[in-house]
Amino acid sequence: MELFSQSWAALRTAVAETPDDDFGLPSGCAGWLVRDLVCHLVIDAQDVLITLVTPAESEPTRNAATYWEVSHTPPTGDDLLDALIPRLAAAYGDPGLLRFHLDDLGSAAGRAAVLADRAARVSTKGQVLTVGDYLSAYVLEWTLHHLDLIAHRPSATAPPAETLGTARALLEEIAEAPFPTEFSDTDVLLIGTGRRTPTDVERAAAGELAERLPLVLA
Template sequence: MRTTHDTVRAAFRDECTALGDVLRELTPADLDRPTDCPPWAVRDLVAHVHAGAGRLTGMLAAPAPPRAEVDAAGYFGAAKFAPQVDRDRVDSARRQAREATDPAGIAAAFDRDWRAADAAVARQSVDRVVRTRHGDAMALTEFLVTRVVEVGVHGLDLAAALGREPWLTPTAAEVVATLLTGGRAVPPELGWDRLTVLRKATGRDPLTGRERTALGAAGLRLLAFGG
């Protein structure tokens, strides 16, 4: 599968739809479950994903920068994980989560906002450039890849917190895995599927010594968030 604009947009829609289905099934008690993204509980992590999924609506209403300067891989550089940026990200999600106590309302608001973002994307040309809240000028398609990463990877965190099997969709798995591997094939002897690539590359599952050796022998360096 090529990572085209249509491919990425389909992945965004698929993954947001899957997450929305899960959110509609949550109970108030589920919202207080701890996650592997401390200090966030489920309600905080959902608020973070919600904000990220809906962000393009405002970005596309702003003037377009003249040219893209950062791609999706560059977006996840060390600057995004600097201590102050990380604190702001954590605190922002917790503030938003305090206002969200009804699971049905949370699910409805998420659906409304990601669909509004998708509709805003549909009205743009594929060569549109946007400016992120960090000041990066990015091609629309590249930024949309980062949205698929946010919804897909944090979906794994939510699944773990809720005691559910991961619901990662095939389209999102393909887009995120392509980003994490730079589009290169993972050594077949590792036997990794797309879900394993995501878990290993994002630190959800640690790499073993054998896996590091195989990746090194293949000259494959997985994109590590913050690295």
């Protein structure tokens, strides 16, 4: 719960500190500007709120690692929702409106997470998870998108070290293999999810794992 709150607060703070002019810069999500990514975060916050008030009675079918659908093909932008996001983001016009909407929904999602029973079961995407596993999965989501937000803004504040390490550990669980210890947590997340192409040296160090990358999460 603490890491969910920490990663989400850090991401929302990073958005709040993003200058208006930077909303038109590319993000780390292929084909999306920073404003498109922030619009996606608004939808993510809605999803958290919806899931936390969608109780389930059956046994969990997924955990924090298996929550993710994994492919090895980066998105092309042809997915209907992926294509819709830039149009929604453009409709806001003023970056301040996007910031306000994210702060409004994001604060509510953060409060709902703090109040939720970690052992309770919730339903999302046709699957059942405990609240604890669901929120743990989102530490990875928030941390990746924090890196996406600052991908072309080197002076921006990076995600907290604690959440980077937790996100790395979960990605290694998803990969069913550890990344080389010499890789930083940030490099593991960027290379592992296809946000950065590994160098020849990095690919050699990763060995057989490199052949199974990227891990595209949805």
